[in-house]
Amino acid sequence: MEILAGLMQGFAVALQPANLLWCLVGVVLGTVVGIMPGLGPPATIAMLLPLTFLMNPAGAMIMLAGIYYGAKYGGSTTSILLNVPGESASVVTCLDGYQMARQGRAGAALGIAAIASFIAGTVGVLGLMLVAPPLAKVALSFSSPEYFALMALGLAMVVLLAGRSMVKALLAMLAGLWIAGIGTDLFSTTSRFTFGRMELLSGVDFVVVAIGVFAIAEVLANMEAREETRLLPVPKGLRNLLPTVQDLKDCRFAFANGSVVGFLIGVLPGAGSTIASFISYGLEKAVSRRRERFGTGVVEGVAAPEGVNNSETGGALVPLLTLGIPGSGTTAVLLAALVLWGFKPGPLFIPENPALFWGLVASMYIGNVMLLILNLPLVPAFAQVLRAPAFVLYPVILGISIVGVYSASGSLFDVALLAAFGLLGYVMRKLDYPAAPLILGLVLGGAMERALRQSLMMSEGSLSILVARPISAVMLSLALLILLIPLFTKVNAWRLRALDS
Amino acid sequence: MKEIAALAVMAFAGSFVEVAFAQGFQPTRPIEVVVHTGPGGGSDLLARAVALMVEKEKLLPVRMQVVNKTGGGAAVAAAYLAEKKGDPNTIGFFTGVWLTSPLTSAEARVSLKDLTPVVRLVLEPAVIAVKTDAPYKTLADFVAAARQHPGQLKQSGGSITSRDNVVRQLLQKHTGARWAFISFPGGGERMAALLGGHVNMMVIEPAEAGEHIRAGNIRVLAQVSDRRLSGFPDVPTLKEAGFDVPAVPQVRGVVAPPGIPKENVAYWEDVFLKLTRSNSWRKFLDDNQFEDGYQNAAELARFYDEFTDRMREILKDAGIKTVR
Numbered sequence: 001m002e003i004l005a006g007l008m009q010g011f012a013v014a015l016q017p018a019n020l021l022w023c024l025v026g027v028v029l030g031t032v033v034g035i036m037p038g039l040g041p042p043a044t045i046a047m048l049l050p051l052t053f054l055m056n057p058a059g060a061m062i063m064l065a066g067i068y069y070g071a072k073y074g075g076s077t078t079s080i081l082l083n084v085p086g087e088s089a090s091v092v093t094c095l096d097g098y099q100m101a102r103q104g105r106a107g108a109a110l111g112i113a114a115i116a117s118f119i120a121g122t123v124g125v126l127g128l129m130l131v132a133p134p135l136a137k138v139a140l141s142f143s144s145p146e147y148f149a150l151m152a153l154g155l156a157m158v159v160l161l162a163g164r165s166m167v168k169a170l171l172a173m174l175a176g177l178w179i180a181g182i183g184t185d186l187f188s189t190t191s192r193f194t195f196g197r198m199e200l201l202s203g204v205d206f207v208v209v210a211i212g213v214f215a216i217a218e219v220l221a222n223m224e225a226r227e228e229t230r231l232l233p234v235p236k237g238l239r240n241l242l243p244t245v246q247d248l249k250d251c252r253f254a255f256a257n258g259s260v261v262g263f264l265i266g267v268l269p270g271a272g273s274t275i276a277s278f279i280s281y282g283l284e285k286a287v288s289r290r291r292e293r294f295g296t297g298v299v300e301g302v303a304a305p306e307g308v309n310n311s312e313t314g315g316a317l318v319p320l321l322t323l324g325i326p327g328s329g330t331t332a333v334l335l336a337a338l339v340l341w342g343f344k345p346g347p348l349f350i351p352e353n354p355a356l357f358w359g360l361v362a363s364m365y366i367g368n369v370m371l372l373i374l375n376l377p378l379v380p381a382f383a384q385v386l387r388a389p390a391f392v393l394y395p396v397i398l399g400i401s402i403v404g405v406y407s408a409s410g411s412l413f414d415v416a417l418l419a420a421f422g423l424l425g426y427v428m429r430k431l432d433y434p435a436a437p438l439i440l441g442l443v444l445g446g447a448m449e450r451a452l453r454q455s456l457m458m459s460e461g462s463l464s465i466l467v468a469r470p471i472s473a474v475m476l477s478l479a480l481l482i483l484l485i486p487l488f489t490k491v492n493a494w495r496l497r498a499l500d501s
Numbered sequence: 502m503k504e505i506a507a508l509a510v511m512a513f514a515g516s517f518v519e520v521a522f523a524q525g526f527q528p529t530r531p532i533e534v535v536v537h538t539g540p541g542g543g544s545d546l547l548a549r550a551v552a553l554m555v556e557k558e559k560l561l562p563v564r565m566q567v568v569n570k571t572g573g574g575a576a577v578a579a580a581y582l583a584e585k586k587g588d589p590n591t592i593g594f595f596t597g598v599w600l601t602s603p604l605t606s607a608e609a610r611v612s613l614k615d616l617t618p619v620v621r622l623v624l625e626p627a628v629i630a631v632k633t634d635a636p637y638k639t640l641a642d643f644v645a646a647a648r649q650h651p652g653q654l655k656q657s658g659g660s661i662t663s664r665d666n667v668v669r670q671l672l673q674k675h676t677g678a679r680w681a682f683i684s685f686p687g688g689g690e691r692m693a694a695l696l697g698g699h700v701n702m703m704v705i706e707p708a709e710a711g712e713h714i715r716a717g718n719i720r721v722l723a724q725v726s727d728r729r730l731s732g733f734p735d736v737p738t739l740k741e742a743g744f745d746v747p748a749v750p751q752v753r754g755v756v757a758p759p760g761i762p763k764e765n766v767a768y769w770e771d772v773f774l775k776l777t778r779s780n781s782w783r784k785f786l787d788d789n790q791f792e793d794g795y796q797n798a799a800e801l802a803r804f805y806d807e808f809t810d811r812m813r814e815i816l817k818d819a820g821i822k823t824v825r
Contacts, residue, residue, distance in 0.1 A: 045540065046541065046545065050556075186686055188821070189660060202573050270693070324712055327689050340546075346713060450686065
C-alpha cells in the first residue's frame, strides 16, 4: 500500500510537463551517447552538471538517470551493425548480434535488443521500487570471498565461449588475464609489465582491447578477402526488419535471465554490468537446447546481454540511493550531482526525500516506454547503414573505432594500442583462436585478483575463507559444475554412439 | 635547473602580488583545468565546483573547462601539464598523490616540483569510524584490541600510499599495535566492507560519515584534524584522544605548467584568494566539511618539501620501496 501511494506521488512528479520533457531529453541524449563508442554516460553527465543547477533537482535527476539507462539502449547499435562495442556492457552483444547482421538479420537483432532492454529495464525499476532497502542489506553481506567466487563463476564461462578447441580458448583467456595484470598493483604500488611507459601505469583500457579485437580485426579480415567484398544483405520491407514471433519465443528465457541476473549483479557495488552480461550469456548458453549455435547469430545471445545491461541500471541505483554507495563510474557522478544539489545521499536519503525517489522511479517507467517507442522505429533506419558498400563501410568502422577510443581517454597512445590489439585480433582469427575468452579474462582478471588478495588478507593467508562462507561456496560449486559441462557432453555423445552400435 | 627557476619565480611573485596583478595578465581563452581523476572523482568534483563558483562570483573573464587526464596515479595529468610548458591558459588541480606517485613509480617522471606552484586550496580532514555494534568506544579501545590480537583487526582503505594508510602507519608506529590494511579501488567498496562487517575500521571523509552516523550505522572514534570540525563537536582529535601523531590531511591545490611568468602566478593567486573569501566557498567548505587550506605559491613550494619528506619516511616505515 505504501509502495502504491509512493508510486502515485512519483507519477505526480514525473508527469509534470517539465519533468516529462527532461525525461525525454535524458533518454534521447542517452541513446546518442550509447550509440557513439567511447563517449560514455559518466563523461556526459559530468559535462551536463553545471547546466543542472538551473533546473529543479527532480527534473535534473530524472534527466541524468535518463542518460544513464538510455545509453544502455544505444550501446547495442554499433555492436550489432559494425562489430564495434558501443559501451563496455555491449561487448557480448557483438558475438551473436554481428553474426545476425551478417546474415541479413540486423533489424531483428536491433529490434530484439530494444525489446529485451525494455523488459529488463522495467524489471530493474520494479526491483528498485520493491526490494531496494532489504536487498541493499543482502548486498552488504557480499565481501571479497564472494566477489572472488562470482568472478570464478564468470571465468568458468570460458568453456561455453570456446569454439572448436578448448586449449585455444584457455590460451586466449590466459592472455586476457595477463593483460588485466598490466599496470600499478593496488596493494604494493609496484608497476607490472609497464615497459617503462607511464601510459600503462593505469593498465590497459578494456574498451581499447574490445574494439581492437572485434572491430579492427573484422575490418582487416574482410579487406583481405578482397574478391569476396560483397554488401551485407539487407532485406526489403519493414516486416523483414523486425523480430519475428519465433524470435520472441526463442527469447522467452533470455528476457527473464537478463532481467534477473542484471538486477542482482547490479546491486553489488564491486561487480558491474560487463561481468553481468558475460554471466547471463553463459547462463543462456548453458541451458539452451541449441548450445552449439551460440556465436553464429542466435537471437537469445543478443537478448540476454542487452537485457542485463538495462536491468543493471535499476540494480546499481539500489546501493546508491539506499546507502549512498556508488558501484560504478556513472553512479559516482550521480552521487556527486546529488551532493552538489544540496542533498545528503546516505541511508536516510529515501525516507527524507520521498518525492525525489518516487519521482525518479516513476520517470524510469516512463523513460523505458519512451526509449522503446524511440528505438523501434530507428531499427529499420539503422539497418540501412549496412547497404553502404564495403569501401565506404570499412573506413567508417575504422574511423568510429579510432574516434571512440580517442574520445574516451584523449590519448594517442591508446590509439596505437588499438592498432596493436586489432592486429592481435586478426592473427588470433587467422589461427582460429576465439576472441571472447580473451575479453572475458581481461574483464574479470583485475577484480578477481583483487578479491582473492583481499580475501587472503582478511583470513591471514588461509584459503579456507573461500569455501567456509556459504554464498561463496555455492558459487564456487556452480563454477565447478560449469567447468564439467564439456565432460558431460562428451560422455553423452559417447553413450549415444554406444547405443547406436 | 627548472626547480631553481621555479623557486626564483615563486619567491619573486610572492612579494609583489598586488603590484603584479595591477598591470598583469588576463586570460583570453577558456581555461583548461586538468585533473587526474575521471568524472566523479575527488579532484574532478572540486574542479567542477570551483568552475561553478568562479563563474557565479565573476572572478574570471573566461570559462573554466575541466579536462580529465586519468592514469598512473597522477602521472598522466602531470606529464600533460609539463608538455603544456608556457601555456597561460592551462592549470591543474593536484592532490598529495601528485607528490607520492613519483616516489613509488619509476614511470611517473614528472613531479609537482617540475610544474609551477600556484596555490594550496583545501585541506580535507577525516574521521576514524567503526560500526555501531563494534565493541570499541574510543580509539584507545581499538588500539588496545589491535595490540591484543596483532594483525587480526582490519581497516579498509584505498591504495597503500593513500592518506588512510598514512594515518594507520603513524598510529601503528606511535602505539606499537598492528592491524591489517585492505585496499579497495573504489570508495563505495570500502564503505560496503565496513557496513557489512568485513573490516573493523575505516578512515572516512567527514561528509560521508555524517549521513551514516545519523542513520545509526557507524560511530566515530576520533578525527584526523588539528581542530574539531564543526560537524563533529563532541569527537576528540587524534591529539585529544591521546595519540600525538600528525593529523595528515588530504591536500588539494592548483598548479600551472612550467615556464609561466610571475605575473600569471600572481594573477591566479589573486583569483583564488578572492574565491576563498567568497560566501559560495565558505558554504562549499561547510557542506563538505573541508578546511580552508589557502597558501600562496611560495608557501606551497615549501609545503611540497615537507610533505615529500614525511611521505618518504612513512613509505619506508611501511616497507614500501621508493624509487626516488
